[in-house]
Amino acid sequence: xxxxxxxxxxxxxxxxxxxxxxxxxxxxxxxxxxxxxxxxxxxxxxxxxxxxxxxxxxxxxxxxxxxxxxxxxxxxxxxxxxxxxxxxxxxxxxxxxxxxxxxxxxxxxxxxxxxxxxxxxxxxxxxxxxxxxxxxxxxxxxxxxxxxxxxxxxxxxxxxxxxxxxxxxxxxxxxxxxxxxxxxxxxxxxxxxxxxxxxxxxxxxxxxxxxxxxxxxxxxxxxxxxxxxxxxxxxxxxxxxxxxxxxxxxxxxxxxxxxxxxxxxxxxxxxxxxxxxxxxxxxxxxxxxxxxxxxxxxxxxxxxxxxxxxxxxxxxxxxxxxxxxxxxxxxxxxxxxxxxx
Amino acid sequence: xxxxxxxxxxxxxxxxxxxxxxxxxxxxxxxxxxxxxxxxxxxxxxxxxxxxxxxxxxxxxxxxxxxxxxxxxxxxxxxxxxxxxxxxxxxxxxxxxxxxxxxxxxxxxxxxxxxxxxxxxxxxxxxxxxxxxxxxxxxxxxxxxxxxxxxxxxxxxxxxxxxxxxxxxxxxxxxxxxxxxxxxxxxxxxxxxxxxxxxxxxxxxxxxxxxxxxxxxxxxxxxxx
Numbered sequence: 193x194x195x196x197x198x199x200x201x202x203x204x205x206x207x208x209x210x211x212x213x214x215x216x217x218x219x220x221x222x223x224x225x226x227x228x229x230x231x232x233x234x235x236x237x238x239x240x241x242x243x244x245x246x247x248x249x250x251x252x253x254x255x256x257x258x259x260x261x262x263x264x265x266x267x268x269x270x271x272x273x274x275x276x277x278x279x280x281x282x283x284x285x286x287x288x289x290x291x292x293x294x295x296x297x298x299x300x301x302x303x304x305x306x307x308x309x310x311x312x313x314x315x316x317x318x319x320x321x322x323x324x325x326x327x328x329x330x331x332x333x334x335x336x337x338x339x340x341x342x343x344x345x346x347x348x349x350x351x352x353x354x355x356x357x358x359x360x361x362x363x364x365x366x367x368x369x370x371x372x373x374x375x376x377x378x379x380x381x382x383x384x385x386x387x388x389x390x391x392x393x394x395x396x397x398x399x400x401x402x403x404x405x406x407x408x409x410x411x412x413x414x415x416x417x418x419x420x421x422x423x424x425x426x427x428x429x430x431x432x433x434x435x436x437x438x439x440x441x442x443x444x445x446x447x448x449x450x451x452x453x454x455x456x457x458x459x460x461x462x463x464x465x466x467x468x469x470x471x472x473x474x475x476x477x478x479x480x481x482x483x484x485x486x487x488x489x490x491x492x493x494x495x496x497x498x499x500x501x502x503x504x505x506x507x508x509x510x511x512x513x514x515x516x517x518x519x520x521x522x523x524x525x526x527x528x529x530x531x532x533x
Numbered sequence: 534x535x536x537x538x539x540x541x542x543x544x545x546x547x548x549x550x551x552x553x554x555x556x557x558x559x560x561x562x563x564x565x566x567x568x569x570x571x572x573x574x575x576x577x578x579x580x581x582x583x584x585x586x587x588x589x590x591x592x593x594x595x596x597x598x599x600x601x602x603x604x605x606x607x608x609x610x611x612x613x614x615x616x617x618x619x620x621x622x623x624x625x626x627x628x629x630x631x632x633x634x635x636x637x638x639x640x641x642x643x644x645x646x647x648x649x650x651x652x653x654x655x656x657x658x659x660x661x662x663x664x665x666x667x668x669x670x671x672x673x674x675x676x677x678x679x680x681x682x683x684x685x686x687x688x689x690x691x692x693x694x695x696x697x698x699x700x701x702x703x704x705x706x707x708x709x710x711x712x713x714x715x716x717x718x719x720x721x722x723x724x725x726x727x728x729x730x731x732x733x734x735x736x737x738x739x740x741x742x743x744x745x746x747x748x749x750x751x752x753x754x755x756x757x758x
Binding site: 230239 | 598604
């Protein structure tokens with residue numbers, strides 16, 4: 193009998209796939225035959241179908257987000273107690289083979305597309321003539337293969353756990369450290385200051401966009417925020433795991449991302465990686481909204497509101513990441529007078 | 534073009550399957566301002582009900598558009614049109630009711646999704662029934678009341694919640710002179726509070742109460758006064 197959280201992931205995933213497929217049928221009809229202001233019964237039916245597509249996609253998005261959260265919770269906090277030899281999510285992913293990382297990658301891509309659809313739908317609803325209805329229909333169609341593949345790989349990953357022999361959780365982490373130590377690559381000490389400078393720029397730019405409407409309306413400001421965030425997020429993740437995690441664990445060379453999710457370390461991985469996810473979604477959303485605003489001038493006002501809201505969330509998420517990620521390092525420095533390592 | 538009230542802007546409607554025939558409504562333009570009682574008159578079958586359905590955005594014109602406060606509501610998608618239609622009180626020529634409900638519940642029905650407190654919907658329904666002269670049948674079922682009373686209950690349902698746009702189709706059908714006076718009082722009260730009132734009728738008893746009039750004939754609209 194699978195663990196209840198595994199059952200929850202499977203049920204939520206199955207429902208979200210069914211709903212996004214049903215939404216896709218309506219969205220396909222809308223994309224193919226939409227004729228704005230046409231008086232025909234067919235167009236009136238399409239308007240109803242557009243509404244039901246949006247409703248189904250909204251519920252599917254909610255269920256998929258819930259299943260993704262449940263999947264992370266299962267991998268990080270529940271399954272390590274079940275998979276022999278696993279101390280954290282690293283061991284669980286090791287037991288899942290290649291399917292686990294693929295499932296996570298596909299889930300991230302799906303959440304990105306569903307987030308883009310949600311933004312398009314919200315913008316579309318601000319105008320009664322629904323100028324983005326076919327664009328948001330295409331976004332639903334794009335989400336279908338991604339969500340389906342993400343769910344498929346998740347099921348494969350969970351099936352891979354059955355009958356799995358013991359894993360050697362920490363060897364994955366320490367082999368990685370050993371290989372990095374012997375490689376000829378530069379040591380990357382520049383990355384930490386670069387991440388801090390990038391964070392300062394993101395907070396300043398996001399704050400300025402949120403506080404001064406003129407800055408948010410300026411062409412390509414949202415794109416600049418997104419490009420900066422796209423470079424900053426992977427660097428921040430690397431710095432978190434390589435440099436800052438030591439201060440959470442209290443040991444020098446345990447570069448494991450999944451242990452940050454463990455209760456013994458305050459489950460700080462959830463807000464830290466959650467903050468990175470918020471930065472990714474909102475910076476990408478701001479860039480998408482900026483592009484929409486240039487192509488659809490009638491949406492300029494709601495676009496500006498969205499961009500400002502997204503910029504504010506980016507700035508706040510970066511601050512949360514800095515406080516939670518670097519806070520323990522500063523405390524260590526104050527208490528002990530030296531940095532670790 | 535007026536940006537208050539309801540405006541017909543070159544509206545053409547063809548009945549389905551009659552592409553080559555003369556349109557039911559042929560390029561109609563007219564403005565129905567707030568605060569005035571506007572009458573559409575004309576013989577039976579000329580398209581008065583169709584015109585009211587177009588004004589209420591129940592039908593989308595084949596050509597032209599309907600503007601409400603300057604906004605082209607007829608070209609809006611269903612979701613926005615439906616929301617706008619919450620401001621419309623529509624009295625049908627042959628009122629249709631939910632027969633399992635009482636008269637009061639039928640009149641309350643349009644307000645139930647819009648009011649947070651059910652008591653507000655009850656009060657509004659009682660007030661509308663009183664204004665339409667149908668308070669005495671509030672607790673009866675629609676199937677047990679006369680044709681004239683059904684017409685008054687239909688009027689009450691159109692009046693409930695003080696709609697911005699009051700569109701009435703033959704509201705004096707099956708009414709005696711006292712009933713006609715009730716209808717006149719109700720529409721005059723609506724006009725006084727600034728509603729857009731459009732009445733489709735061929736009842737000469739109403740003509741004295743109207744402020745603006747049009748005659749619909751052969752698909753065309755002509756000002757009657």
